[in-house]
Amino acid sequence: xxxxxxxxxxxxxxxxxxxxxxxxxxxxxxxxxxxxxxxxxxxxxxxxxxxxxxxxxxxxxxxxxxxxxxxxxxxxxxxxxxxxxxxxxxxxxxxxxxxxxxxxxxxxxxxxxxxxxxxxxxxxxxxxxxxxxxxxxxxxxxxxxxxxxxxxxxxxxxxxxxxxxxxxxxxxxxxxxxxxxxxxxxxxxxxxxxxxxxxxxxxxxxxxxxxxxxxxxxxxxxxxxxxxxxxxxxxxxxxxxxxxxxxxxxxxxxxxxxxxxxxxxxxxxxxxxxxxxxxxxxxxxxxxxxxxxxxxxxxxxxxxxxxxxxxxxxxxxxxxxxxxxxxxxxxxxxxxxx
Amino acid sequence: xxxxxxxxxxxxxxxxxxxxxxxxxxxxxxxxxxxxxxxxxxxxxxxxxxxxxxxxxxxxxxxxxxxxxxxxxxxxxxxxxxxxxxxxxxxxxxxxxxxxxxxxxxxxxxxxxxxxxxxxxxxxxxxxxxxxxxxxxxxxxxxxxxxxxxxxxxxxxxxxxxxxxxxxxxxxxxxxxxxxxxxxxxxxxxxxxxxxxxxxxxxxxxxxxxxxxxxxxxxxxxxxxxxxxxxxxxxxxxxxxxxxxxxxxxxxxxxxxxxxxxxxxxxxxxxxxxxxxxxxxxxxxxxxxxxxxxxxxxxxxxxxxxxxxxxxxxxxxxxxxxxxxxxxxxxxxxxxxx
DNA sequence: CCTTAAAATGACAACGCTGTCTTATCTCTC
DNA sequence: GAGAGATAAGACAGCGTTGTCATTTTAAGG
Numbered sequence: 221x222x223x224x225x226x227x228x229x230x231x232x233x234x235x236x237x238x239x240x241x242x243x244x245x246x247x248x249x250x251x252x253x254x255x256x257x258x259x260x261x262x263x264x265x266x267x268x269x270x271x272x273x274x275x276x277x278x279x280x281x282x283x284x285x286x287x288x289x290x291x292x293x294x295x296x297x298x299x300x301x302x303x304x305x306x307x308x309x310x311x312x313x314x315x316x317x318x319x320x321x322x323x324x325x326x327x328x329x330x331x332x333x334x335x336x337x338x339x340x341x342x343x344x345x346x347x348x349x350x351x352x353x354x355x356x357x358x359x360x361x362x363x364x365x366x367x368x369x370x371x372x373x374x375x376x377x378x379x380x381x382x383x384x385x386x387x388x389x390x391x392x393x394x395x396x397x398x399x400x401x402x403x404x405x406x407x408x409x410x411x412x413x414x415x416x417x418x419x420x421x422x423x424x425x426x427x428x429x430x431x432x433x434x435x436x437x438x439x440x441x442x443x444x445x446x447x448x449x450x451x452x453x454x455x456x457x458x459x460x461x462x463x464x465x466x467x468x469x470x471x472x473x474x475x476x477x478x479x480x481x482x483x484x485x486x487x488x489x490x491x492x493x494x495x496x497x498x499x500x501x502x503x504x505x506x507x508x509x510x511x512x513x514x515x516x517x518x519x520x521x522x523x524x525x526x527x528x529x530x531x532x533x534x535x536x537x538x539x540x541x542x543x544x545x546x547x548x549x550x551x552x553x554x555x556x557x558x
Numbered sequence: 559x560x561x562x563x564x565x566x567x568x569x570x571x572x573x574x575x576x577x578x579x580x581x582x583x584x585x586x587x588x589x590x591x592x593x594x595x596x597x598x599x600x601x602x603x604x605x606x607x608x609x610x611x612x613x614x615x616x617x618x619x620x621x622x623x624x625x626x627x628x629x630x631x632x633x634x635x636x637x638x639x640x641x642x643x644x645x646x647x648x649x650x651x652x653x654x655x656x657x658x659x660x661x662x663x664x665x666x667x668x669x670x671x672x673x674x675x676x677x678x679x680x681x682x683x684x685x686x687x688x689x690x691x692x693x694x695x696x697x698x699x700x701x702x703x704x705x706x707x708x709x710x711x712x713x714x715x716x717x718x719x720x721x722x723x724x725x726x727x728x729x730x731x732x733x734x735x736x737x738x739x740x741x742x743x744x745x746x747x748x749x750x751x752x753x754x755x756x757x758x759x760x761x762x763x764x765x766x767x768x769x770x771x772x773x774x775x776x777x778x779x780x781x782x783x784x785x786x787x788x789x790x791x792x793x794x795x796x797x798x799x800x801x802x803x804x805x806x807x808x809x810x811x812x813x814x815x816x817x818x819x820x821x822x823x824x825x826x827x828x829x830x831x832x833x834x835x836x837x838x839x840x841x842x843x844x845x846x847x848x849x850x851x852x853x854x855x856x857x858x859x860x861x862x863x864x865x866x867x868x869x870x871x872x873x874x875x876x877x878x879x880x881x882x883x884x885x886x887x888x889x890x891x892x893x894x895x896x
Numbered sequence: 897c898c899t900t901a902a903a904a905t906g907a908c909a910a911c912g913c914t915g916t917c918t919t920a921t922c923t924c925t926c
Numbered sequence: 927g928a929g930a931g932a933t934a935a936g937a938c939a940g941c942g943t944t945g946t947c948a949t950t951t952t953a954a955g956g
Contacts, residue, residue, distance in 0.1 A: 223673060225941095225942055225943085226942065226943065227942080235905075235906085236905065236906045236907075237906090237942090237943080237944095238905070238906060238907080238908095238944080238945095239904085239905060239906075241943070241944060241945095242904095242905085245944085248903090248904095249903060249904050249905080250904070250905085251903090251904065251905090251952095254904080254905085268669070268670065268673045268674045269674065269942080269943070270614070270674060270676070270941085270942050270943065271610075271613075271674045271675045271676070271943095272609075272610045272611075272613035272614040272619065272676065272941085272942080272943090273610075273614050273911090273941070273942035273943035273944085274610075274942080274943055274944075275609075275610035275911090275943090276608070276610040276611050276614050276910095276911045276912065276913085276941085276942080276943070276944090277910075277911055277942075277943040277944040277945080278911090278943070278944045278945080279944085279945095281610065283653075292631075293630075293631035293632040293634065293635035293636075293838075294631040294632075296631065296634070296635055296638075297631035297634055297635070298631075300634075300654060300656070301656065304654070304655070304656055308667065311670075313653050313655075313670075313671070313675055314653065314654055314655075315621075315651050315652065315653055315654075316638060316642070316652055316653075316654050317642070317651075317652075318638070318639065318642055329646065331606070332606065332649075332651075333651070335561060335606045336606045336607065336608060336609045337609045337651055338608070338609070338610065444842075445842045446842070478844075481819070500631075501839075504783045504784070563911095563912055563913085564912065564913065565912080573935075573936085574935065574936045574937080575912090575913080575914095575936090576914080576915095576935075576936060576937080576938095577934085577935060577936075579913070579914060579915095580934095580935085583914085586933090586934095587933060587934050587935080588934070588935085589922095589933090589934065589935090592934080592935085607912080607913070608911085608912055608913070610911085610912080610913090611911070611912035611913035611914085611941090612912080612913055612914075613913090613941090614911085614912080614913070614914090614940095614941045614942065614943085615912075615913040615914040615915080615940080615941055616913075616914045616915080616941090617914085617915095897956100898955105898956090899954100899955085899956085900953100900954085900955085900956105901952105901953090901954080901955100902951105902952085902953075902954090903950100903951080903952065903953080904949100904950080904951065904952080905948105905949080905950070905951080906947100906948085906949070906950085907946105907947090907948075907949090908945105908946090908947090908948100909944105909945090909946085909947100910943105910944090910945080910946095911941105911942105911943085911944085911945100912941105913940105913941090914939105914940090914941085915938105915939090915940085915941100916937105916938090916939085916940100917936105917937090917938090917939100918935100918936080918937075918938100919934100919935085919936075919937090920933105920934080920935070920936085921932105921933080921934065921935085922931105922932080922933065922934080923930100923931085923932075923933085924929105924930085924931085924932090925928100925929090925930085925931100926927105926928100926929100
């Protein structure tokens with residue numbers, strides 16, 4: 221049951237273990253014939269290099285860490301799917317670590333991944349990527365990391381991101397193009413990075429269409445269903461109702477739809493509703509929610525790839541922009557002529 | 559920037575590296591004074607043993623693998639939280655791997671984790687734990703694994719689980735105790751393991767209360783919101799409506815509530831609704847959904863602990879039962895006197 | 897052909913630990 | 927206080943790779 225080693229392969233191929241190593245690591249200076257002989261031996265024996273030995277002798281661990289805090293489960297799942305996909309293709313493996321924001325308990329865990337496991341790089345997801353102390357630890361150790369959609373400190377390491385402002389702008393533009401003028405907007409949690417960007421996009425699109433902003437049509441929320449309900453009630457109990465409501469995320473948009481239902485307002489006939497995130501629920505409710513798809517998995521995949529191929533490129537890209545997508549569904553229709 | 563090794567600690571403590579190793583691994587035959595000297599040196603230098611070296615020299619990798627397929631994101635997140643918690647306490651780290659059921663692509667990944675990474679154990683989540691071929695690979699390599707809530711093959715390795723039948727029984731009993739007699743039941747996806755158990759619990763509780771089962775009150779669903787809607791329509795369009803509906807999971811229960819809403823039935827006055835899973839949405843809807851909490855994180859934690867402490871116990875437990883919890887909320891009330 | 901540089905390969909020492917076996921040091925006991 | 931039997935500590939050889947450097951083979955040039 222003892223596993224086969226590089227020595228076995230070398231013996232079978234009639235070369236030294238170093239040559240096998242060269243073939244396996246795609247190093248230069250190996251004759252084609254030799255390479256083929258080695259590869260065939262590798263296949264014949266179904267040889268797989270030992271990760272620990274590689275890590276100990278070389279400089280790579282073939283492990284990538286993913287730090288996340290406590291965002292929505294769907295977000296984590298997408299993130300992992302993307303990161304895993306990149307890892308899979310490169311023979312890497314993914315290590316996950318939850319960073320509890322509150323306590324300082326995260327520190328030993330982060331340090332452990334760096335000092336003990338010696339991961340080749342770290343992907344920092346949403347809230348963690350903005351925690352200065354975490355970045356400090358990483359920079360201090362000179363550990364490669366990529367941040368996903370950071371909220372600020374854009375000069376601290378490479379990052380991948382999506383243009384939230386532009387997405388909100390485009391969605392607002394879409395509503396305007398359907399004739400909507402009284403468009404309600406529900407902002408997200410004030411401490412969340414995306415909140416301001418999404419509002420900005422909305423405001424800019426409105427301004428570009430010469431719509432004077434009605435402050436009463438902009439309500440605060442906190443990204444929860446409940447807060448969406450509250451904001452929707454404030455918006456829909458006004459003497460002149462908006463014909464469309466654009467919520468900063470899907471949960472709040474669902475809250476809006478619930479209120480509309482309760483008030484006997486037909487969506488989209490009496491009220492158009494748009495969300496942001498394109499969460500799974502968006503397609504479950506009826507009518508299906510028009511929303512904006514965030515390329516979460518793609519961002520994670522890009523982040524992982526930056527880390528994996530870091531050694532190849534002399535200059536790592538500072539930032540990588542990925543495209544959002546407007547998911548137009550039944551919850552948005554033309555403005556009613558009321 | 560070169561990291562400190564066991565040699566540095568040994569030098570500072572004035573002992574051999576082997577003694578340091580003994581202290582770090584809690585091996586016997588170290589005098590208290592020596593142990594303290596070593597530990598203080600470890601702390602002073604902030605020494606952390608290199609994982610790769612440990613794995614290469616010893617028999618442990620301090621890595622646990624988590625295989626999952628594609629269940630709900632919330633399920634994965636809970637699973638990871640539990641497994642991570644156990645790992646954290648024992649100085650282990652968690653490696654995740656998605657096993658795409660369809661393709662055979664999973665095989666090299668599973669083998670890689672076993673042969674290359676040499677994880678100390680594998681946790682198999684919901685659908686993966688019932689895939690015979692995966693179990694074959696693990697058993698073939700003699701790799702320690704724990705299955706979480708398997709649907710069958712209970713003799714293939716240790717597992718942790720929850721008593722779905724008892725939970726459904728208790729919930730049904732709860733409904734009965736509130737005076738409900740015409741209780742509708744929505745079964746889950748026929749291929750899902752829990753489906754039959756949950757139905758059994760329902761049926762047994764009804765039988766125990768001398769309620770002859772009305773076949774028309776038992777409808778098939780498939781664990782989706784949509785299927786819950788369909789089943790609810792079939793149940794609520796009957797001449798004599800049920801006073802309560804117990805759905806095999808929350809998504810379907812939400813479908814029931816949607817239909818009830820549309821039919822102007824007040825929940826819980828006109829219709830009580832109970833679900834299963836206690837998914838996050840259960841607390842978001844209004845009224846909040848009475849449901850059954852599955853100890854997902856606890857099961858994962860128990861599974862990880864079994865793997866981590868395997869070497870300690872001579873005989874690994876074959877199974878570990880964890881408790882569910884009835885979450886009684888607003889969607890269930892006493893039977894109306896109609 | 898022989899010389900010389902370049903390309904291909906190999907020998908061997910790390911990497912930082914743990915396992916095994918040996919040696920030194922206590923603790924008893926009579 | 928000497929000998930036996932623990933108990934504590936150390937020496938040293940791996941673990942399975944990669945890095946470095948030496949060596950051999952091939953290709954190029956006259």
